[in-house]
Amino acid sequence: MNDGERLVGNLPLCDASEVATDIAADETLLVSGFGSVGYPKTVPLALAASNRDLSLTVISGGSVGNEIDSKLVEADAIARRYPYQARSPARKAVNAQEIAFQDRNISTLGDEVQYGGLADGGTAVVEALAVGTNWLIPTMSIGQTPAFVESADRLIVELNRSVPTAVRKFHDIYRPERPPNRAPNPLTNPGGRIGDERIEFDASKLVGVVETDRRDQPYEFRDPTSDDRAIASNLGTFLEDEVRRSPIFEESLHIQFGVGSLGNALMSALGDADLGSRDLIYFGEVIQDGLLDLLDEQKLTAASATSLALSSEGQKRLFDNLDRYAKDVVLRPGDLSNNPTLIDRFGVVAVNSALEVDLFGHVNSTHLNGTRVMNGIGGSGDFNRHSPLAVLALPSTADGGEISRIVPMVPHVDHTEHDIDVVVTEQGVADLRGKSPKETATAFIEQCAHPDYREGLREYLDRGLASGGHIPHDIETALDWHVNRT
Amino acid sequence: MNDGERLVGNLPLCDASEVATDIAADETLLVSGFGSVGYPKTVPLALAASNRDLSLTVISGGSVGNEIDSKLVEADAIARRYPYQARSPARKAVNAQEIAFQDRNISTLGDEVQYGGLADGGTAVVEALAVGTNWLIPTMSIGQTPAFVESADRLIVELNRSVPTAVRKFHDIYRPERPPNRAPNPLTNPGGRIGDERIEFDASKLVGVVETDRRDQPYEFRDPTSDDRAIASNLGTFLEDEVRRSPIFEESLHIQFGVGSLGNALMSALGDADLGSRDLIYFGEVIQDGLLDLLDEQKLTAASATSLALSSEGQKRLFDNLDRYAKDVVLRPGDLSNNPTLIDRFGVVAVNSALEVDLFGHVNSTHLNGTRVMNGIGGSGDFNRHSPLAVLALPSTADGGEISRIVPMVPHVDHTEHDIDVVVTEQGVADLRGKSPKETATAFIEQCAHPDYREGLREYLDRGLASGGHIPHDIETALDWHVNRT
DSSP states (O other): OOHHHHEESSOOBOOHHHHHHTSOTTOEEEEOOBTTBSOOOHHHHHHHTTOOOOOEEEEESSOOOHIIIIIIHHTTOEEEEESOOOSHHHHHHHHTTSSEEOOOOSTTHHHHHHTSSSOSSOEEEEEEEEEESSEEEEOSBOTTHHHHHHHOSEEEEEEETTSOGGGGGGBOBOOOOOTTSOOOOOOOSTTOOOSBSSEEOOGGGEEEEEEEOOOOOOBOOOOOOHHHHHHHHHHHHHHHHHHHHOGGGSSEEEEEEOSSHHHHHHHHHGGGSOOTTOEEEEESSEEOHHHHHHHHTTOOSEEEESEEOOBHHHHHHHHHTHHHHHHHEEEOOHHHHTOHHHHHHHTOEEEEOOSEEETTSOEESSEETTTEEOSOOTTHHHHHHHOSEEEEEOOSEEGGGTEESEESSOSSOSBOTTTOOEEEOSSOEEEOTTOOHHHHHHHIIIIISOHHHHHHHHHHHHHHHHHOSSSOOOGGGTTHHHHTTO | OOHHHHBOSSOOBOOHHHHHHTSOTTOEEEEOOBTTBSOOOHHHHHHHTSOOOOOEEEEESSOOOHIIIIIIHHTTOEEEEESOOOSHHHHHHHHTTSSEEOOOOSTTHHHHHHTSSSOSSOEEEEEEEEEOSSEEEEOSBOTTHHHHHHHOSEEEEEEETTSOGGGGGGBOBOOOOOTTSOOOOOOOSTTOOOSBSSEEOOGGGEEEEEEEOOOOOOBOOOOOOHHHHHHHHHHHHHHHHHHHHOGGGSSEEEEEEOSSHHHHHHHHHGGGSOOTTOEEEEESSEEOHHHHHHHHTTOOSEEEESEEOOBHHHHHHHHHTHHHHHHHEEEOOHHHHTOHHHHHHHTOEEEEOOSEEETTSOEESSEETTTEEOSOOTTHHHHHHHOSEEEEEOOSEEGGGTEESEESSOSSOSBOTTTOOEEEOSSOEEEOTTOOHHHHHHHIIIIISOHHHHHHHHHHHHHHHHHOSSSOOOGGGTTHHHHTTO
């Protein structure tokens, strides 16, 4: 590993503060990063420290670290932010209407930036492990970087020496053609490769290369709770039956898990399920520690994602065994990791969590009480909508049992009744496929809701049935559980 | 046209009443049909007249005629119904909880039936214009018939002599492979052909062929209203700008319109828009009369759909000029006409209507006041979700102005804020791309809402902003406009 590998050719090396000065006060920054890794760090910090009056638009691939969503926010430098944020300062500013935030799906964001008018030119700020005069190699995530680099007018590269150059071995970078001449995506299995480890760009766009060895802020996964374990056990039992029922799973099970501690715990626990001789293959958004466990136990054949979102222990494990993991793990752009047609093509089972679900199968993933955004929809909309078997996995209550996550009507809908197939809580499993709204409600109440809330939900359903209609809501009291909460 | 073409080989010809007797009382019937054409007629009528105690499950491709959704319903023969219904008796029975109905997206229904457990075997009842011992040719729609024929245990064919055999020239039938070995879909343009005019089947499934010359019930389109014309004009102006802005539309505009009188009127009016030298190509769900106008005026290069849903005048026009229209029009299965990756690949602009939309971009297409289902989501969920430019086109009011279609909160969500890009009413256009919820609400109020309702909506937004949060809802009064309506 030397400069000949990392910095190739005659490059405009500069300080972060220097390059930051050149960024217009109302610039659109298209930043690399997904799953809180692979995002630029020193340029945002330099902007935050610049004492300028900034009103930036910041578009990332997915979640990024404190350097952007804390420091830049605290410097009051961000006016507009897409598509996802997961840090407290950004969340507070968005909920206070100080930052204009629009929550977007992951799979389509690249096209929205490049063709949809979400950004007009702008400056791409991209973390790389190596850079040449007309190419760069991303670090721990790919996210929307290929689309950002292609559509931006200017490009700033942060060369991060803390990331081993061998991380390039995970990368498979492919940017689809512009519609209507977009070719059929040729990927035929999640472990396959159809692209390159590099992102190429027009050399004239490159305005600066900044060097750093600042590390990502690693994920911290909490230990599984007893609810997590009960959900994992219910999910395992359901999947054991389902793989034997549907011809899609005759030879293999392709699966995705949502980001976070519950997803990580479910992923780990999947190793205990009896899947017969089926291959287990991961096609999802992020690689979390639980997946490394499955790879170490040789229970996983291949894994495809757009980010290595690991704990510091997981990251060390990955770096220490890079060549071994790179045989089975592929990192792709977010529009491929979450691609509708690939999720359909491989028959990927989607397992995602949410804040709450209502009696008729509508799901709120993003807005507490319908108003205060948490992080954003992330990839859950892509996987729930396109999976042949979308599983919602969540505890039946929140706040130590004070709140039921199964409610009469959700005050915000991210996933509709048309998208969710099965709901799993620590109480049990409700299979919604083919059920009418009334049947769905009964299954939720009797199989998924916490016993403390069943009577209240039954009373609501009775009121709805008395009101009449296909979906037996009682509109007058539909949001009472949320009104009383505010 | 003779029997040698229509009935090929040694076929089990029989009466409808005969074949109906053999259908089990609780059978699952997988019926052909989409857009109220191409559905079986005499077997359902025979079942309705049989005086048996039936509790059938009826799964269609899309909407079907009175023979199924009126006569069979009135005979109390249907216990369960998917994915869409558009006749008053079926609607009433669903809303009275007499029929268990689940509303499903079109693009995924074939897989749900074949792999997802929505049907276990069952009997396919399919209208054909010709049939052999191991093949059939559908009539005026393809719908989900290929998947139904493949997954059913038994097959009954209704040979309909009223449909010209030359209608076969429209057909391009392709059934994707089973996941996870589903190959990339090879279609590279809407007018292209990748399949066959026939559906093949295992000869042992064929239990009967019934002959008929009973016609479909043609669509009746109302004349465009002044609101329809104003919406068409606003849409045209918006599209004229947009095709010049986005590189996706550099050479051509691919577009879809929703089913119904408004969609038909918008389609017709599109011929007046100044699209420069761009090719206009239709990639949608149904061919309506408005499209024949565009074809006649040579303003349309090609049209792809799953159903010829025409008025009786339109049907006559089609039949009289079959060879000419068949050069430019292709009928495909519903999972291809509405295919997520094809909508994305061709960059199809989606134009669909709805019952109502709320201040933050959530759309109710299906349930009046959140409870009483109208028809179903149909293809709107497929096109809105996967289009790079999803346009919602609707009048700002309903019931002669008594009700605003722009409301504080919709009581049922079919399409989320993540899916809709632009809203057009007779008042104007709101472009939601990149807007925060607060900005979206303001655009709706000032540009799309009817003046009579603007003040009420402004007051609601103010209450929401006082409550705080990213989406400024006032949960306590969010559904008041609907409560007062019940």
